[in-house]
Amino acid sequence: MTQAPDTRRIIHVDMDAFYASVEQRDNPALRGRPVAVGGDRQRGVVAAASYEARRFGVRSAMPSVTARRKCPELIFVPPRFDVYRAVSARIHQIFARYTPLIQPLSLDEAYLDVTRPLLVRGSATRIAQEIRAAIRDETGLTASAGVSYNKFLAKLASDYRKPDGLHVITPGQGADFVADLGVEQFHGIGPATAARMHALGIHTGRDLRARDLTYLTRHFGKVASFYYGVARGIDHRPVEPDRPRKSLGTERTFERDLYEWADMAGPVSDMCQRVWHGCERRDITGRTVTLKVKYNDFRQIVRACTLMQAVASAEELHAHARGLLRGCIPPERGIRLLGVTLSTLVPRAQAGARQLALALE
Numbered sequence: 001m002t003q004a005p006d007t008r009r010i011i012h013v014d015m016d017a018f019y020a021s022v023e024q025r026d027n028p029a030l031r032g033r034p035v036a037v038g039g040d041r042q043r044g045v046v047a048a049a050s051y052e053a054r055r056f057g058v059r060s061a062m063p064s065v066t067a068r069r070k071c072p073e074l075i076f077v078p079p080r081f082d083v084y085r086a087v088s089a090r091i092h093q094i095f096a097r098y099t100p101l102i103q104p105l106s107l108d109e110a111y112l113d114v115t116r117p118l119l120v121r122g123s124a125t126r127i128a129q130e131i132r133a134a135i136r137d138e139t140g141l142t143a144s145a146g147v148s149y150n151k152f153l154a155k156l157a158s159d160y161r162k163p164d165g166l167h168v169i170t171p172g173q174g175a176d177f178v179a180d181l182g183v184e185q186f187h188g189i190g191p192a193t194a195a196r197m198h199a200l201g202i203h204t205g206r207d208l209r210a211r212d213l214t215y216l217t218r219h220f221g222k223v224a225s226f227y228y229g230v231a232r233g234i235d236h237r238p239v240e241p242d243r244p245r246k247s248l249g250t251e252r253t254f255e256r257d258l259y260e261w262a263d264m265a266g267p268v269s270d271m272c273q274r275v276w277h278g279c280e281r282r283d284i285t286g287r288t289v290t291l292k293v294k295y296n297d298f299r300q301i302v303r304a305c306t307l308m309q310a311v312a313s314a315e316e317l318h319a320h321a322r323g324l325l326r327g328c329i330p331p332e333r334g335i336r337l338l339g340v341t342l343s344t345l346v347p348r349a350q351a352g353a354r355q356l357a358l359a360l361e
Contacts, residue, residue, distance in 0.1 A: 008172060009124035010239060011112040012154035013131060015091070016163035018108035019048035019084055023077050025140045033075055034058065036067055040076035041255060047079055051055045051163055052068045062172050068345055100360075103239045109158075113153055113239035115196050120316070123169055132166065152235035152310060153177065174233025178205035193220070203233050245282070249290070249341030250274050257296045257334025261326075264338060268321050271340040276314035285310045285348045289317060292323035292339035303327060311347050317342060 015021070019037040024030045034053035038046045044064035056071035068074055088107040095102045101113035114127050128145040135143045142164040146157025153169045156177070160167040169177050178186075182204055184194040200219060202208050208216075208231035216224035229235055250271050258264050266292075280283050290304040290310065303324040311317045320342050328335075 007149050008113060008115045010148055010151055010154040011114055011124060011128045012158040013110055014144050014158045015108035016142045017048060017050050017145055019079060021086055021141050024050060024085060030075060034071050035075050037077055037079050038064060040064055090139055091135055092129060094347050099237045103241055103243055111239045113295060116203055150235035150261060151237050152230045153233060166201035170214055178231060178233050181205050183208060244269055245345060246259055247341050247343035248278050249339060250339055251339025253291060253337045257336055259334055261329050264325060267338060268325055268340060269318055272318040273314050273320050275342055276317055276342055283348050284345045285344040287344040289320040290294055290341040291321055294337035295333040296336045297333055306344060
């Protein structure tokens with residue numbers, strides 16, 4: 001599409017069934033068969049599903065028992081996150097050939113602002129085609145891409161031709177493209193918000209556009225301006241290549257319900273070690289420690305403490321997480337999941353400065 005002055009060109013690249021596709025690539029016996037990456041346990045969860053599995057209604061975040069019921073022939077494979085991260089790094093190297101303005105959303109998708117590279121390459125669509133071809137040639141995987149003049153529409157466009165597709169939404173098409181979509185298809189509008197909109201008679205982008213900003217603000221608060229804009233194909237958010245990570249955490253679902261401190265202390269210690277290892281790799285730490293507890297009736301609670309100084313070690317992180325856990329013992333019901341997260345992140349040098357100051361006192 002022809003570039004108008006001051007019009008951004010954004011590409012959203014989304015790998016097709018990324019984890020499952022990597023597994024099918026690396027194991028020919030899995031190709032063409034329904035595959036789920038995740039745990040094949042009573043309390044396992046599907047992390048990703050191949051397109052063959054999706055035809056049976058298997059989706060990510062679905063309990064494994066439900067997935068197996070929907071697709072009795074489903075093949076479960078354990079996740080290999082180190083492999084997925086390595087493949088993701090190669091894909092991001094491909095992105096970097098075209099623009100430095102890359103905003104990763106996860107291992108398998110990212111926004112690219114290619115406005116300036118267009119001056120020498122001529123077409124955002126051509127860049128998207130080259131990126132998809134390079135990904136296929138260099139990784140053996142397929143990617144879908146959306147091209148548009150803002151992030152919201154580029155992401156919608158990448159979903160439009162999946163899998164292995166490319167779609168372009170021009171400035172003249174944006175508002176009309178959004179008009180007939182259900183609001184539940186808008187990224188940024190989750191199930192709970194979509195249900196609230198439905199209760200207000202807002203079912204499509206056209207319905208949303210018919211409400212003025214005052215009305216939307218009354219019902220949805222500060223986020224109303226975002227809804228007001230995207231209903232008209234407007235989204236001014238920039239691609240943020242240096243967007244800071246907000247938190248680092250992990251969680252674990254247990255095969256049986258936990259009731260005793262002795263059964264919980266070990267897993268919490270292991271999770272703290274994993275979180276701290278991630279902090280060391282990224283050279284960060286944080287001041288807020290959060291413990292997540294999910295009971296066997298799926299009710300969930302969160303306990304957190306924000307510290308005056310950043311956490312300085314895995315042992316300190318474990319001490320704070322253990323203190324939060326003690327406040328939940330004895331549990332009112334069996335515990336099926338625990339999680340530990342560190343947030344309010346800062347460079348680890350700040351914790352190092354604290355340790356030095358304490359040593360000199």
